[in-house]
Amino acid sequence: MLRALDLRFRYRDDGLWVVDGASLAVKPGEAVAIMGPSGTGKTTLLHLLCGLFLPVEGEVWLQGAQLSAFSDRARSRIRLERFGFVFQFGELVPELTVLENVALPLMLAGRPRREAERRARDQLDALGVGRYGSRRVAEISGGEAQRVAIARALVHDPDVVLADEPTGALDEATSERVIESLVDPTVRGNTALVVATHDSLVAEAMDRVLVLVDGMLKER
Amino acid sequence: MRTVRRLRGVVGLGLRTIRGRAGSLGPALAAITGIALATFVVLALLSARNVADGYRDRITARSPVESTSVADAVFTRTVAKVGQQMLTVFAVAGDTDPPPGLDEFPRPGQIYASPALVDEATRNPDLAELLTGRDVRQIGPIGLTDPGELLAWVGVDRGELVNPSGLRGFGTSDALPPYLRETGWMVFLGASAAAVLLVPLALIAGAAGRVNASLRERRLAALRVLGLSRFRAALIPLTELSILAFVGASAGAVVFGLASGVIGDGPVFGVSFFPEDARLTVSTVGSVVAFVSLYTVAVGFLPTLRAVATPTTTRPSLAVRRARRWPMVILVATLLLLTLLAALPEDWAVAAQAGGLYLIQLGFVVGLVGGLSSLVGWVASKTARRATRVETLLAARRLEVDPGSATRYLLGLAVMLFAVIAVGAFLDGLSGAPQFEAEVRAQQYAGGKQLVRVEHVPPGRDLREALGSADVVRAVLPVVDGYDAASGEERSPVLLADCPSLRELARIDIAACPEGPVLIPEPEFGGFVGPDLPEPDPGMSVTFQGAGGEEVTVIPTGFLDLGLEPIDVAGGMVAVDPRAVGIDPGDVDAVEYIAALDPSPEAAERFALRLLGAAPGSRLFVPGEAGISGSRELSWVSRYLGILLALGAVLVFVSVAVVGLQLTVGRPTRALVAIGAPTRVLRRVEMLILMFPAVVGLTIAIGGGFAMSLAAGKTLGVKASLGRPLVVYVVALGASGLLAALGARRVTQAGDSVFEGED
Known part of the structure; x- marks a missing residue:
């Protein structure tokens, strides 16, 4: 489903290679962890996988289509419809309610607000945070916010979910609940999951664990 | 002592942070520019007030004091238009002390003219x-109000003056024109100018304080952790603000001084004045610099204190803050009050205002500044609930949470617009008010001609040739006194005119004139010709002195309606064909003429100038010309105010917008970009965030401004007009759109770069 071949990337022409020959293949329903210490380029790799950044060298393929062949606008559309994102701090839109945050990808894709909110409500209920729908992001806890972020990532049935340190700001008990919320629906829904993390608890819940070392991915 | 030492430490820290702030010079320069501009405008306003005072004093000093008893000297005053300027001619006779600016009292044949008049005469025959x-x-x-004034004192024989007034010296305010005596409109304009000026200055100060605090929030936070109180932490950005305020105010004073030196005695944007009238003392300039500096610091203190407590960049992550209700209540209440006063009948409105109008105006401005963002937040909240488009939802929710950031862009503009609309609509109305009526009324041209009446003395002097030679004059007809031969009592005046001449005067078609003398009926019969009119009294006869001094007696034989206005001819005037009674009109001792002119203001203007040249002591009646005296000053006031408003607009745009834009850099668009929100959506959201408050704020501002001008107009008998101010509204909305587009572009450009440099 998602395939990356010999990716190389650096931020400036004369800078160091942050990603240097990384390759990866993820199947539908498979959960993969990318581990590595801070500053090794895990987040940059996720941005390359979703087409937010274009690699200097190498290719990213999603279901037979090469991402770099598309315009920026088309890649935005692909991100919107085929990917789901979970960030370390949720990165929910603070001024929207929880329900509106989850409905956002659907509304951005052109779905009517009523339909988008109905599906968002279902997704929130499925993850056990339905009662927070009318609250603002600042009015819920970090763990709840992360589960809302997962609901937002899954509401539009994406092909791939990318998660960047989803438990980085949470305690152990909350982390377990968040991992469960993240892994179960993706695997059940036949969605590929790629998680960048340095948390071994997260890594243990994945099907495969890759380690990013010197810009390259290696099996652990 | 310890406290002083602590404060010195904090101030020193502030000074050091200024020295090391290479990356944040933009807002500082913008703030300095804004404060300098504000100082310049304050000084220009004070200078303008000095000019107005000097103008009034100069008119007072040279105005003749009228005497009711027999006096050594007499005078008449005539006002005529020369292009867009006004010419004042005093015709004087006798002997007394000279007025200011003259070496001696003018003798017959002498004329004292202003330099501008001598200069203009070389171009105007x-x-x-x-x-x-x-x-x-x-x-x-x-002896002049300003270097550009057209003024003349003409010496004549006492017998050449029509209805002269006795002259008892010079120096009275009784002769001041209505617009200088009734100063209510000046107070209104001054209050509006102050609103234009002080509110943006407060916004600049507040924005500068917030930016100063926000730019170094981490450093301030660290200092607070180390034990610095919120007050003392706020002193650091406040020290910077004080320095910016002083530097800005001083720069404004310096620029004003330089501009004054460059301008010298030349007119400024067509406004002419003596430089000594405009000059400000060093202490005044110093006081203004001190006031602007202190005002800036005072109004910037609270926002700075607040910014230290909750730095701007952290605000969006907070929950929705409950909007303060009271400024919104003031805003809505004052808007309703203004609307009510504008809608009330004139008498009620004047009674209801009783001096409270300016208090309401102040309340509206306070409400606008304090309550507009709350109102925008409230409207945004209602909009968000019903929004079906994602752009509207995102924009409305952002405004609901943080209406201040976006509204600040518009607030200065809204206050500005309120003042512009209030003043603009008022001035538009003022130019048509009786005390300022500048334009000749259109109806005087009905029938394709205009009629003027001339009274002159002594009898026998023939002006016909002098006046008739102008190509704008169609006919000049003499009017002589008619009387009853038996009793010697005054009868109807006699107009010496043959039928073709009467056709030149008439505003309606005359098919044929009756044979012999005719009686022109009273004006109220206008529009009816022929048998419906009453018959003349068969016993009536009118006698007048013929060309050779002989008595000529005529009996009116018919009626003729010329459709004339009362000012053109006296009712019941007898028209006599001079050939029928064997008279040469050129030889008659006429003391009055009626002239038919081409239908244009220039024709009346040229005729008046020719008359002044031939007989300066005569009187000219031109319908519709009654109020020309204020036109020049009104155009000055309009122009000067326009300049001030334009400067205020620049002040708002340059400072608040630039400082405000600085606040939005790095707003969290990260999540939206990452999940694939299209650029056009982001751009629309940013545009909506700016346009939404623009539509709400500017509409309230224009509504308030127009209601204010209507209400103020009722007190002064002026009917405000919404024409041109509406153009300002559209321009303001356009300017907001431009700002919005610029802001949206910044977000678009931010794009992927918000992710650079991450893990």
Whole structure:
């Protein structure tokens, strides 16, 4: 489903290679962890996988289509419809309610607000945070916010979910609940999951664990 | 002592942070520019007030004091238009002390003219008639209102003055024109100018304080952790603000001084004044610099304190803050009050205002500044609930949470617009008010001609040739006194005119004139000709003195309606064909003429100048010309105010917008970009965030401004007009759109770069 071949990337022409020959293949329903210490380029790799950044060298393929062949606008559309994102701090839109945050990808894709909110409500209920729908992001806890972020990532049935340190700001008990919320629906829904993390608890819940070392991915 | 030492430490820290702030010079420069501009405008306003005072004093000093008893000297005053300017001619006779600026009291044949008049006469042959054949001397500056004034004192024989007034000296305010005596409109304009100026200055100060605090929030936070109180932490950005305020105010004063030196005695944007009138003392300039500096610091203190407590960049992550209700209540209440006053009948409105209008105006401005963002937040909240489009939802929710950031862009503009609309609509109305009526009324041209009446003395002097030679004059007909031969009592005046001449006067078609003398009926019969009119009294006869001094008696034989206005002819005037009674009209001792002119203001203007040249002591009646005296000053006031408003607009745009834009850099668009929100959506959201408050704020501002001008107009008998101010509204909305587009572009450009440099 998602395939990356010999990716190389650096931020400036004369800078160091942050990603240097990384390759990866993820199947539908498979959960993969990318581990590595801070500053090794895990987040940059996720941005390359979703087409937010274009690699200097190498290719990213999603279901037979090469991402770099598309315009920026088309890649935005692909991100919107085929990917789901979970960030370390949720990165929910603070001024929207929880329900509106989850409905956002659907509304951005052109779905009517009523339909988008109905599906968002279902997704929130499925993850056990339905009662927070009318609250603002600042009015819920970090763990709840992360589960809302997962609901937002899954509401539009994406092909791939990318998660960047989803438990980085949470305690152990909350982390377990968040991992469960993240892994179960993706695997059940036949969605590929790629998680960048340095948390071994997260890594243990994945099907495969890759380690990013010197810009390259290696099996652990 | 310890406290002083602590404060010195904090101030020193502030000074050091200024020295090391290479990356944040933009807002500082913008703040300095804004404060300098504000200082410049304050000084210009004070200078303008000085000019107005000097203008009034100069008119007072040279105005003749009228005497009711027999006096050594007499005078008449005539006002005529020369292009867009006003010419004042005092015709004087007798002997007394000279008015200011003259070496001696003018003798017959002498004329004291202002330098501008002498200069203008070289270009205007009609005006040159006034100087031709007379001993021309110049009036000194002390006798003029301004270097561009057209003024003349003409010496004549006492017998050449029509209804002269006795002259008892000079120096009275009784002769001040209505617009200088009734100063209510000046207070209104001054209050509006102050609103234009002080509110943006407060916004600049507040924004500068917030930016200063926000730019170094981490450093301030660290200092607070180390034990610095919120007050003392706020002193650091406040020290910077004080320095910015002082530097800005001083720069404004310096620029004003330089501009004054460059301008010298030349007119500024067509406004002419003596430089000594405009000059400000060093202490005044110093006081203004001190006031602007202190005002800036005072109004910037609270926002700075608040910014230290909750730095701007952290605000969006907070929950929705409950909007403060009271400024919104003031805003809505004052808007309703203004609307009510504008809608009330005139008498009620004047009674209801009773001086409270300016208090309401102040309340509206306070409400606008304090309550607009709350109102925008409230409207945004309602909109968000019903929004079906994602752009509207995102924009409305952002405004609901943080209406201040976006509204600040518009707030200065809204206050500005309120003042512009209030003043603009008022001035538009003012130009049509009786005390300022500048334009000749259109109806005087009905029938394709205009009629003027001339009274002159002594009898026998023939003006026909002098006046008739102008190509704008169609006919000049003499009017002589008619009386009853038996009793010697005054009867109807006699107009010497044959049928073709009467056709020149008539505003309606005359098919045929009756044979012999005719009686022109009272004006109220206008529109009816022929048998419906009453018959003349068969016993009536009118006698007048013929060309050779012989008595000529005529009996009216028919009626003729010329459709004339009362000012053109006296009712019941007898028209006599001079050939029928064997008279040469050129030889008659006429003391009054009626002239038919081409239908244009220029024709009346040229005729008046020729008349002044030939007989300066005569009186001219031109329908519709009653109020020309204020037109020049009104255009000055409009122009000067326009300049001030434009400066205020620049002040708002340059400072608040630039400082405000600085606040939005790095807003969290990260999540939206990452999940694939299209660029056009982001751009629309940013545009909506700016346009939404623009539509709400500017509409309230224009509504308030127009209601204010209507209400103020009722007190002063002026009917405000919404025409041109509406153009300002559209321009303001356009400017907001431009700002919005710029802001949206910044977000678009931010794009992927918000992710650079991450893990």
